């Protein structure tokens with residue numbers, strides 16, 4: 001029955017697909033078509049097989065709303081909501097009703113958005129999909145109303161919500177009534193958040209104007225299709241206003257991701273898997289094991305007699321395993337979420353979500369990178385303010401969905417430079433300290449290499465701090481310390497000995513709760529063994545903290561730092 005309704009949509013689409021004046025036409029059936037991106041003549045069957053991606057250039061065709069739903073929904077699971085709404089013409093705009101009738105006739109849609117419920121790999125979720133064929137998917141009253149009803153229903157029935165945004169912006173013919181849909185839809189999303197349900201926004205080509213400036217950018221997770229045009233003002237308007245040529249990739253999905261507004265640019269073929277994963281990681285009430293397995297200690301460690309300076313060198317060694325070496329082993333399904341939602345995605349800090357023994361967790365780590373090129377990209381592990389703001393954003397997200405947070409600390413320090421000051425390095429670190437000390441979810445921090453100053457402390461504000469046997473944690477580098485106190489950086493070895501920065505020092509000072517032993521100084525060979533030990537210990541930590549209320553966690557953390 002439902003399949004038949006899809007079929008009908010297809011037939012309609014086939015008849016009318018090319019009537020749209022959009023530069024990237026939908027794909028009619030059984031014929032050769034020209035790709036709007038590369039100009040190649042391709043067979044429509046191949047395009048359809050390839051999920052409406054050009055087989056020649058990889059360019060994305062736009063997708064009809066029902067087709068998009070069909071691509072995601074478990075067979076026969078789609079139930080449409082509020083398909084037909086009474087026509088309104090709020091400012092009595094001449095010719096608007098005729099224009100609506102014409103759009104309806106041409107597309108077979110009642111509005112520019114289709115809403116309903118699907119099962120996605122077995123997970124019930126609400127879905128709303130915009131369709132660019134209908135008046136460029138502009139948001140008028142009925143569009144806003146349908147979306148708001150869908151959000152309210154998702155909140156009421158406790159379902160996650162996935163929205164595929166695509167829009168030219170507000171619908172001019174409805175004047176201010178159109179504009180107020182921006183507030184209405186944004187406000188409704190608060191209800192969804194209160195109901196503890198995740199909102200995943202998928203930005204597709206093009207998402208502009210009032211839709212970008214409202215619900216589309218409010219996703220708990222924001223995904224985008226490759227090269228989708230996303231922005232507030234149109235590129236032509238901007239270019240005319242400033243009288244300059246715009247950069248080539250301006251306002252593309254990748255540009256937004258670099259600037260911190262998109263968590264991930266996801267290829268169409270991966271969307272279903274990723275949406276399903278995100279829905280699963282945002283479910284509450286995970287099952288914890290009754291009695292976690294506590295692993296044996298790795299064979300006897302032997303760092304005790306080593307001079308502190310030698311440990312400093314070990315902690316900085318270029319082949320010492322970094323955050324991703326542990327993350328990849330401990331959280332094999334880790335999905336990176338990028339960006340601070342304000343300025344940029346700082347690659348010196350990596351963050352994301354994963355399922356750890358079936359428990360959803362948020363993972364954040366400072367990352368130095370492997371080869372020189374990568375190290376430069378990651379600023380040698382020295383985060384910018386936007387890195388710390390990303391960490392706070394991910395913490396807030398974790399709190400909203402009750403996920404514990406696990407941090408890996410490895411940084412020479414927060415970046416010291418003009419741009420870092422311009423963007424408020426001090427303020428960003430301070431915000432991190434306040435946010436993590438008040439975190440409503442369990443937080444664990446593991447020092448895996450260099451723990452340099454405030455840049456490390458920002459991510460070492462947790463219920464427990466663990467330190468690897470050959471990691472260090474210091475107020476300043478021993479070189480910096482020596483140059484300040486002795487006016488001679490060369491006396492760094494001597495300084496290191498006095499600063500009490502090694503794992504055993506940290507344990508006796510009460511700065512750390514646990515030492516993660518390294519049978520031999522951590523390297524590519526033994527990182528697996530060390531990660532295995534961490535795995536059992538982390539699971540034990542999560543089990544110990546699972547019953548703690550937010551108030552208990554916050555008070556415990558307060559007392560932990562209050563005693564210093």
Ligand SMILES: [Zn+2]
Pocket residue numbers: 035036037038039040054055056057058059
């Ligand atoms: Zn092409």
